[in-house]
Amino acid sequence: MATAENPHLTYFNGRGYGESIRIILAAAGLKFTETLVTKKEQLDKLRADGELFFMQLPMLKIDGMTLVQTKAIIRYIAKKYGLDGKTPEDKIRVDILNEGARDFVMDFLWIGFVSDEDKNMEKIKTQILPRYRPIYEKILTESKSGYLVGDDLSLADLTLLEALLSCEDYVPGSLDGYPKLQEFKARVSSLPGIKEFLEGPQRKPIHTQEYVDECKRAWGEI
Known part of the structure; x- marks a missing residue:
């Protein structure tokens, strides 16, 4: 139970x-x-x-x-x-960045299930990766804490981690040239519980x- x-x-x-x-x-x-x-x-x-x-x-x-x-x-x-942000401003930012990260990961979730797999992978490589990697690389570059919002781990970080792990698994090398994303993935993956x-x-x-x-x-x- x-x-x-x-x-x-x-x-x-x-x-x-x-x-x-x-x-x-x-x-x-x-x-x-x-x-x-x-x-x-x-x-x-x-x-x-x-x-x-x-x-x-x-x-x-x-x-x-x-x-x-x-x-x-x-x-x-x-x-x-307590993974949703501390202040009202942080909470809405967590919500926004989480929704963006969910859009980032969504096409990966359907790998194997779509009728035209080549077209799906082409979309990931030519549309999804170019769109979302620079956004989150920039946010992390500007972050003082290494997290997307504030000083603490949030839902947005966890959804981004899921997206980055999918990048690594399905499109090897797709995080090359994005050092902040690589650093973020390694650090959050090593947190207790997640690791x-x-x-x-x-x-x-x-x-x-x-x-x-x-x-x-x-x-x-x-």
Whole structure:
């Protein structure tokens, strides 16, 4: 059973939309358990039982609640554990930079699932990377703390970390020429909790065809 100290995440056996939840749980110092959905029967049962408000994953059980919708989940954790900024001005800046970083990472989440994979990768290389790398490199260059907002780690930092890790995994060398992004990725990856998660068994590998097919079977598409 999920408790405040032991949230329970239900998602597929891969990164996808669940990874941002895993990363913020790790940053908050929360140990979590998982149910990995690999079969259509599992997803059908969750839907039939009324567990999934919008009939889709991820789902997080925490603090006696059943939460869905990725953005809502990570914002709840951010607010509860002080990862959403200290002042009203910081909070809105965290929100803005987090949304930008989510746009940065989004096309990576669909690698393997789109009909034209070459076109998706071309978009990442020619549109996404050129657009977002300079923005966050500039912000970090101007930062005195090494974080995106204020002096402390925030949700925006964690979403940017997810995007940079995806860059490294799917487009090797894509952070060359961006020293602040490289420094940021290395430093945030080494923070307690985050380092343990990234090096542990709950960190999922990049999307494989096996994982994609598994998800599609669970969705009933194949």
